[in-house]
Amino acid sequence: MLIGEYRHSLDEKGRLTMPSRYRELLGKSFILTKGLDGCLFVYPIQEWQSLLNDIQALPLTNPSARAFVRIFLAGACEPELDKQGRFVIPPSLREYASLERELVICGVGSRLEIWSAERWDKYVESASPSFSEIASELVNLGI
Numbered sequence: 001m002l003i004g005e006y007r008h009s010l011d012e013k014g015r016l017t018m019p020s021r022y023r024e025l026l027g028k029s030f031i032l033t034k035g036l037d038g039c040l041f042v043y044p045i046q047e048w049q050s051l052l053n054d055i056q057a058l059p060l061t062n063p064s065a066r067a068f069v070r071i072f073l074a075g076a077c078e079p080e081l082d083k084q085g086r087f088v089i090p091p092s093l094r095e096y097a098s099l100e101r102e103l104v105i106c107g108v109g110s111r112l113e114i115w116s117a118e119r120w121d122k123y124v125e126s127a128s129p130s131f132s133e134i135a136s137e138l139v140n141l142g143i
Contacts, residue, residue, distance in 0.1 A: 001025075002044075002107030007117060009101055014094060015086040019105060022112060023085050032093065033076035038119055040089070040097045042105075042112035089114070 006019045018026070022042075031048040035041035043051065055072070058065035075096065079087035089099060102117035115123070127134070 001109060002112050003109070005104060005106045008103050008105060010089070010094070010099055010103055011086075014088050014091065015082075016089055016103060016105075016114070017084065017086045018081060020085065022105070022107065023081065026112075028081065029078060031076055032079050032087075032089065032114075033072060034093065034096050035113055037123065038097055038115070040093055040099075040114040042114065043110075047110050 002022065002025055004019075004021065006022075008017055008019070010016055026042070026044050029045050031043045031045065033041050033043075055069055058069060060066065075093060077090055077093075079089070081087050093099075097114065098116045098119060099114070100116060104115045104117050104120040106113050106115070106120075
């Protein structure tokens, strides 16, 4: 399970060091793509395959489904880790998530999210007061 929060810096070549705990759980290969709320998503290959099966089952006749699939899959890549555990985040993905220097990598169960530290801090600040309300709404979803 991918959990926890780590702060790292993006180097001048656009490389990010994957925390060693996550490297062990991801293995050598993973998928990086545009996420929701202004972050990037990182999927282990097995989780990506499962998600891809679900995505491919979306109705081609639905314009929203087509738009989501196009943006989500077109932005995806399979980065390679170097010997130091670093990988390059492509410029288009760095721009999408407003990644400059300070980043947050957080595990959210089946995937990782990569955020600009500034955007993450603002998100946590805005979501924290409603955390209890959100938790109570999850009861309606069967959790």
